[in-house]
Every structure is written in structure tokens, then in C-alpha cells.
Amino acid sequence: MKEKIAFRDAQKECIDGQALRKYQLERLKETVGHALRTPFYQHRLNKVGIRSSDDIRSLKDLERIPFTTKDDLRESYPRGLLATDMKKVVRVHTSSGTTGIPTVIYHTQEDLDNWTELVVRSIVACGVTSDDVFQNMMTYGMFTGGLGLHYGAERLGALVIPSGSGNTKRQLQLMKDFRTTVVHATPSYMFHFSSKIGELGFTVEELNLKKAFLGAEPYSENTRKKIEEFFKIDVYNSYGLSEMNGPGVAFECIYKTGMHLWEDAYILEMIDPETKKNLGDDTQGELVLTTLCRQATPLLRYRTRDLTTVVKGNCPCGRTHRRISRIAGRTDDMLIISGVNVFPSQIEQVIMKIPEVGNNYQIYLAKEGALDKLTVKVELYSKLFSGDLQDLERLKRKIQDELRASIVITPMVELHEPGSLPEFELKAKRVVDERIKI
């Protein structure tokens, strides 16, 4: 490992199990106390016999608490599950879902400070220091990814370039002129860069990039490798969601073997999304989180809808906070195609392994009579075009066969010219579902 292991606060990050559980219980009691100030949680908690924080005697009592869902948050819009005096609130973040009704999360100054501290801890774990130049190419504003990392990098003392998303040429100019070492962007934006860099008159060699934090959309291990190889950088995976502040919930360290979930700030549970039963480590399930250091919007047993697995064993970095694996999919991203569960990430993984096609793809679903028809649209990679129709037909069959091997369903495969599928700079819209919703 070429990088040194660094900590923001080694004591907190390498806390032993017993001390962590003791601390979690303390914080949980306080969080339940806060939550009881909201009519929503008062009602919910009273129903299960929790009337004050004293009713939480052990961490086991957490299981008595009903889950909080995204719908609960939506239904409480715009007042939200506010547990503090509005006067103490200094910021609000809303996130719009596909249904149009947003969720709202309020923050006090202390909440923001805690959040920022978690971000600092996270990026330090990836080797970022105050010497780094951090170019933040994420959308600012209501999207928590931009602001979250901005404040973290700033508090660490890095030089922050708040470039926001878009304007590829200017981004490259900034990277070159300010010797940017760390970028924060979506994977699709990095792919966009890789395809445009030459055309815009830049080379990877003249830049000074060392690391990238990629997030805001799911991506595969192959995507990471491709971006790492192209830019000759280290790409670190991270996990966050606006309901849990945003970035800084879980982050990889330099060993890149799963993301340490900061257990002194969140209680981690894994459940079976169907039966809602708690699962042990090493079994894929839905991640459920309870905030431990939030005053304005405490959330108890929040169902993230993200599917992941707790990584077994200890991380060589020495951190004791458990790691979660790359998000395998979202319970609400899951497509049911002719009765088979399919995650778009499975399709992405197959496509990324086929060199003759590019990185952009689209999943298109339609009805053909009573049957679901899945079409996967990919773009041909120009450098590997042989000029032969037969080769293209072979390629099409190869993609089809590999997809069938992975998702059981045989899709239609369409080959397109590069750049003809929609490419989005922030979040790529990968799935178009034209089936009639019931």
C-alpha cells in the first residue's frame, strides 16, 4: 500500500466494540428523547410503550421501535419530523423523489458541525490532507453531495474549488491551472471527461489528479477500474443519503475493501426487505440506519432501501467501524421483469466487461402483449469497430448471452453509435420503463 494510514481521530475510529456499544446506547437514549418531541414519533413510540428515553435500557430495545420510511418523511412535508425549535434550525435540505413529493431534513448548527466532521474523517481515511486541492464538481444547492464534501474539505484545510457540475472545458482548465489533486463527481461525469479530454485540448498527463470521490449514482467495480486506469488515479467509493445528512455516512479507506460506516453516528442494522427480520453480517439485505447525533431531524430505524452486505473481518487500516459493500441495488430500483427480479447494476456489470461497447447504456422496458420486453441499448466503442457486419452481429449475441447468464432473462440488444444515448452530467437516467403501471 503506497499510502499511509491516517486518522482524523484515531480514538473514535478505532474504538473497541464494548466502548462503542456503550456510547451508542447513550446516544440512542438521547436521540429517542429528541424524537419524542415530534408528534410523529410520540405517537409511534408511545404505541410500543416507549414514553421517555428511560424506556431504552439496552441496544436491544431498538428492535421495539417501528421502522421509519421515506413515505413517512413525505407525508410530513414540509414541516418534517422537526424535533427542535425552528429558531435553532440553520439549514434545510429537501430531496425530490420520483413521486414529486420531497422529503425534508432540517439541521441545527451542531448537526451541520457533526456532519462536516464525519466528512472530514471520511476523506482523511482516503488520504486527503490539507495540502490537497479539491475540485468539487457536484451540484451544489439542495443536493447534499456538493455542500457536504465542500464543507468537509474546507474544514480539513484543503484548497476547495467549488466549480459545481457542468462546463467540462472550464473544469479541465481549473484542474490544470490550480493543480487539482482530488475531484468529486458522478461516475458518468468522469466518463464524459474521459471521452472529451482530448477533443478539448487537454491530456491526463498534464493534470495532477490523484484521487476521485465518485458518487450520487450506482456504479460497478469495473467502472471504478476503468476510471482509475484512464486517469491514473485512485477512486474511492462512498455512501450517503440526504435523509442521513448526505455524504459521510460510510466511506472507503485506502484499502478499498468496503465502506466503513461510522457507527458512532449511526446504528447499522440489516433487514430482509420482505420479512423485515434482522439479518446477520455477510448476508445481503436492506440497510437500516438510526441517527445518533442529530437534533433537528432524528430518524429512528430508517429504511434506506439500499441493498448491501456487511463485510466480514477486520480492515487492515485498524478502524473498528464495520464496512458495508458497494450498494448492490435499491429495493425500489429493482425491476420485476416477467416475474424475475433484476437490478440495473447487474446489467451494468455485464456491459462494463465487454470492451467493444462504451460505458453509456440504457435499459428499456415495454410490454409486448402480456409479456415484458427488455431491451438493452449500448453504444459501440469506436476503436474496436472492425468494419464487419458479422462481427457486430456476433457482438450482439455475445452481449445477449452474457446478460442472460447474469439476469436469467434474454434481452433484445441494440447497438448504437457513440453519443447517441442520452448522457446526463449529474445522474444518468438508465432505466426507461414504458410498461403500464398498475
Added chain:
Amino acid sequence: MKITQISVFLENKKGRLFEATKALGDAGVDIKALTIAENEDFGVLRMVVDKPQDALAAFKKNGFVASLTDIVAVEVDDTPGGLARILAVFNKNDLNVEYMYAFVEKTADKAIVVFRFDDPDKAIVILTKNNVKIVGKKEIQTL
């Protein structure tokens, strides 16, 4: 004596063929021969042009997927049985043709046909030995 063919990938989209040929026209590239191989959702346009490198650059600039391939152009008597005589040479010598198409232009009473062989170098040796006239790059440009 091989000549260069340029192939372009075309997805089945209205106007794409027009755009491809327009890209060449704008770059001052003259198309000498062309053929399209296609299935229900995409096709490959193959061409012999006067300036293949310029054509490749023009396609790249306009966002097309294109590549260059070596082919062999042969003079064929423009009389009944002319093509058959050439194909007989191929047969006798086990030359495998992947595809072929004809030029638009002619030289006097000769037609020009291009062939894609799996081994173009071997094909050239055999054809020369059998007195089949192979058309070179220079002659193509002046057609």
C-alpha cells in the same frame, strides 16, 4: 496493391446515411464505390473513396464510428461472363471472398469490382499470377 476501404457503422435512424455521405462531401472526399450491408437494426456502409484518411477524419469529427480495411480492386471485362472468369480463378485457388461490390465508374470497357479476402496478400499473388489486372490506389483516385 491493396486499396483502403472505409466502413461506417450506421444505426437504423432516419437520415443517418445522408449525414454520413454529407460529412464526406463537406470534407471534399469523393466516393468511388459503395455498398451497404444491413440487418433490421443497424448497417455497415462500406466505401472506396479517393482520400480514405480524410474520410476517416471527417467521420470521426462528425461522431461516426468508422474503420479502415484492406481490400483488392480488380478489373473485370464488362462483357457477359466477365465476372465469372475472375470468380473461377478464386475457386480454383481456394480464395475465400467475404464480400464484393462494384465501382460506379468504369475504365473504357472494363468494370472495377472490389473484393474483401480473408488474406488479401495471398489473393494478390494468385491474381497476378493468373493475369488478373489489379487496380491500384493511384488509378482509383483518377477515376
